[in-house]
Amino acid sequence: xxxxxxxxxxxxxxxxxxxxxxxxxxxxxxxxxxxxxxxxxxxxxxxxxxxxxxxxxxxxxxxxxxxxxxxxxxxxxxxxxxxxxxxxxxxxxxxxxxxx
Amino acid sequence: xxxxxxxxxxxxxxxxxxxxxxxxxxxxxxxxxxxxxxxxxxxxxxxxxxxxxxxxxxxxxxxxxxxxxxxxxxxxxxxxxxxxxxxxxxxxxxxxxxxxxxxxxxxxxxxxxxxxxxxxxxxxxxxxxxxxxxxxxxxxxxxxxxxxxxxxxxxxxxxxxxxxxxxxxxxxxxxxxxxxxxxxxxxxxxxxxxxxxxxxxxxxxxxxxxxxxxxxxxxxxxxxxxxxxxxxxxxxxxxxxxxxxxxxxxxxxxxxxxxxxxxxxxxxxxxxxxxxxxxxxxxxxxxxxxxxxxxxxxxxxxxxxxxxxxxxxxxxxxxxxxxxxxxxxxxxxxxxxxxxxxxxxxxxxxxxxxxxxxxxxxxxxxxxxxxxxxxxxxxxxxxxxxxxxxxxxxxxxxxxxxxxxxxxxxxxxxxxxxxxxxxxxxxxxxxxxxxxxxxxxxxxxxxxxxxxxxxxxxxxxxxxxxxxxxxxxxxxxxxxxxxxxxxxxxxxxxxxxxxxxxxxxxxxxxxxxxxxxxxxxxxxxxxxxxxxxxxxxxxxxxxxxxxxxxxxxxxxxxxxxxxxxxxxxxxxxxxxxxx
Numbered sequence: 001x002x003x004x005x006x007x008x009x010x011x012x013x014x015x016x017x018x019x020x021x022x023x024x025x026x027x028x029x030x031x032x033x034x035x036x037x038x039x040x041x042x043x044x045x046x047x048x049x050x051x052x053x054x055x056x057x058x059x060x061x062x063x064x065x066x067x068x069x070x071x072x073x074x075x076x077x078x079x080x081x082x083x084x085x086x087x088x089x090x091x092x093x094x095x096x097x098x099x100x
Numbered sequence: 101x102x103x104x105x106x107x108x109x110x111x112x113x114x115x116x117x118x119x120x121x122x123x124x125x126x127x128x129x130x131x132x133x134x135x136x137x138x139x140x141x142x143x144x145x146x147x148x149x150x151x152x153x154x155x156x157x158x159x160x161x162x163x164x165x166x167x168x169x170x171x172x173x174x175x176x177x178x179x180x181x182x183x184x185x186x187x188x189x190x191x192x193x194x195x196x197x198x199x200x201x202x203x204x205x206x207x208x209x210x211x212x213x214x215x216x217x218x219x220x221x222x223x224x225x226x227x228x229x230x231x232x233x234x235x236x237x238x239x240x241x242x243x244x245x246x247x248x249x250x251x252x253x254x255x256x257x258x259x260x261x262x263x264x265x266x267x268x269x270x271x272x273x274x275x276x277x278x279x280x281x282x283x284x285x286x287x288x289x290x291x292x293x294x295x296x297x298x299x300x301x302x303x304x305x306x307x308x309x310x311x312x313x314x315x316x317x318x319x320x321x322x323x324x325x326x327x328x329x330x331x332x333x334x335x336x337x338x339x340x341x342x343x344x345x346x347x348x349x350x351x352x353x354x355x356x357x358x359x360x361x362x363x364x365x366x367x368x369x370x371x372x373x374x375x376x377x378x379x380x381x382x383x384x385x386x387x388x389x390x391x392x393x394x395x396x397x398x399x400x401x402x403x404x405x406x407x408x409x410x411x412x413x414x415x416x417x418x419x420x421x422x423x424x425x426x427x428x429x430x431x432x433x434x435x436x437x438x439x440x441x442x443x444x445x446x447x448x449x450x451x452x453x454x455x456x457x458x459x460x461x462x463x464x465x466x467x468x469x470x471x472x473x474x475x476x477x478x479x480x481x482x483x484x485x486x487x488x489x490x491x492x493x494x495x496x497x498x499x500x501x502x503x504x505x506x507x508x509x510x511x512x513x514x515x516x517x518x519x520x521x522x523x524x525x526x527x528x529x530x531x532x533x534x535x536x537x538x539x540x541x542x543x544x545x546x547x548x549x550x551x552x553x554x555x556x557x558x559x560x561x562x563x564x565x566x567x568x569x570x571x572x573x574x575x576x577x578x579x580x581x582x583x584x585x586x587x588x589x590x591x592x593x594x595x596x597x598x599x600x601x602x603x604x605x606x607x608x609x610x611x612x613x614x615x616x617x618x619x620x621x622x623x624x625x626x627x628x629x630x631x632x633x634x635x636x637x638x639x640x641x642x643x644x645x646x647x648x649x650x651x652x653x654x655x656x657x658x659x660x661x662x663x664x665x666x667x668x669x670x671x672x673x674x675x676x677x678x679x
Contacts, residue, residue, distance in 0.1 A: 038625060050209050051629030056638040057207050058356070064208065065357045076235040081205040081214060084633075089208075 020097035045087035116305040122271035129154035140354035160191025166265030171196035178232030179328035218243035292528035302521035303443035306493035324355030360388035377408035377570035399427035411487040449490035496520030581634035612643035
């Protein structure tokens with residue numbers, strides 16, 4: 001798995017507070033995304049999911065569903081529609097986990 | 101929670117023949133059947149007998165009338181599959197307002213495209229109210245900001261918090277409109293089909309009658325089709341209502357996630373009628389076949405309808421082979437054909453015949469527009485197989501016409517025209533667009549096909565419309581998405597679809613004003629990404645040398661048909677695989 005960890009220290013810090021480790025959330029997201037990586041470009045927090053990867057729309061839906069199951073949360077459709085990057089997806093999951 | 105019954109204790113089955121939607125609901129409310137919502141796990145979320153739907157609609161209607169909404173005004177509704185849709189849709193029917201059902205956002209990152217679509221729908225429908233899922237209240241507010249005519253918007257609370265006043269109901273009557281169906285035209289220039297009460301009643305009579313599904317006592321319907329689509333709303337809300345059936349719902353999302361739940365519910369609830377575009381049957385095989393419960397029993401499923409996209413024989417055969425061990429009967433398949441402009445359905449195949457196909461010579465089809473039986477039907481290079489889609493409903497007519505307007509003989513391919521009581525009076529507020537498709541009482545469907553012993557065989561579309569996974573996608577919208585992201589300049593993209601034999605694949609041809617493999621690969625990625633983000637559609641990208649340019653018509657407009665022909669001829673990179 002190629003995940004750039006630069007600049008993730010503060011996000012890991014944030015995670016400790018919210019209960020669900022940022023690292024675990026990112027790891028789980030990347031587990032789904034790595035098969036769709038293009039070329040040598042690593043997946044980072046800034047990766048735009050629908051655009052920078054070769055993942056198709058059905059697979060994106062699958063991923064969201066599996067993340068929801070894994071973390072036992074439900075991401076409202078308006079929130080899903082505003083997510084573009086890996087970081088935004090991770091933020092959303094952490095927020096919902098903290099509220100659980 | 102108790103399951104709503106399939107049969108009524110006393111109410112006699114009254115198959116269509118009503119004058120309006122309120123009249124249908126008034127009758128169904130005398131029985132015990134109704135609507136049940138299920139989640140992705142197959143658990144019952146809520147159940148609303150038709151009686152309760154009617155009572156709740158009366159309350160909503162008195163609130164709407166009390167709030168001063170005038171007869172004929174439009175109310176936009178986000179048509180997710182949830183009780184709120186029923187409250188607002190039927191509430192409007194009893195208040196004399198016209199519902200405008202619209203879709204909900206798809207996929208991640210789709211917010212901007214969705215807001216854009218809402219604004220265009222507000223403009224095209226002149227809506228004065230907009231209600232929807234609580235989650236979408238913020239979007240409705242955002243989009244409504246530019247439309248001062250919208251006096252009420254928000255989640256269902258916006259409706260429910262209105263005071264209920266002691267006013268008389270004013271149900272829509274037989275001579276009035278019923279609702280506005282957005283499913284035609286591009287999202288940039290949406291056309292709202294005017295569904296009249298009379299046309300709807302006529303179409304329902306055909307649908308549930310002997311030439312259609314021939315609904316009988318003991319039938320039970322199930323659907324995951326979106327309610328913003330004519331097949332979901334008319335086929336699987338109005339249809340069951342017109343014949344007082346119970347209907348079980350999954351949301352389209354939950355179906356896509358867990359397609360097996362569709363079949364599980366059929367098995368559990370002993371459902372008899374369900375429909376899907378070919379892609380739904382495909383999804384059930386591809387994603388469901390691995391998790392079939394051993395006790396799945398589909399023997400109850402007597403009508404497995406197919407409509408909404410080109411009917412695919414291969415897909416249906418795979419579905420039948422996969423589920424025959426679980427009691428699925430392939431003669432239950434009913435291919436059918438229709439469009440929102442005729443409410444929903446125009447032809448149905450006869451019952452108990454399974455899927456019948458006609459295999460024709462590809463060359464004769466392309467070069468002489470004749471469907472000549474193939475010499476060797478097994479030769480896929482030379483032969484092309486089409487599904488026969490049945491006879492036109494009683495009281496309606498269907499003709500295949502040539503370029504000069506003359507009615508063509510059997511096996512001659514031309515444009516499909518239909519007439520009869522189900523045909524729309526026109527698009528809402530669009531006399532010009534209406535005149536383009538309605539001539540002397542005939543609707544130009546924009547589809548191509550040929551007749552075979554009184555039955556229609558649909559071969560494709562005369563227009564450029566692309567259908568992916570049952571969704572209508574206009575090529576303009578794809579091109580615009582690419583251009584809007586400034587990935588390429590305006591006019592540098594052409595979108596079309598190619599038939600892979602099992603579905604449509606979208607191809608976007610773009611002028612590649614870059615050189616070097618890396619830059620070209622990156623451009624292709626950007627284009628595919630922009631399309632995926634804005635339209636949630638996956639596409640192949642063809643790179644066109646700028647020296648070659650994109651082909652145009654004699655009037656200087658982009659010619660998608662010629663772009664596609666060039667692509668198939670291998671003029672662009674990458675060359676297509678042999679189709």
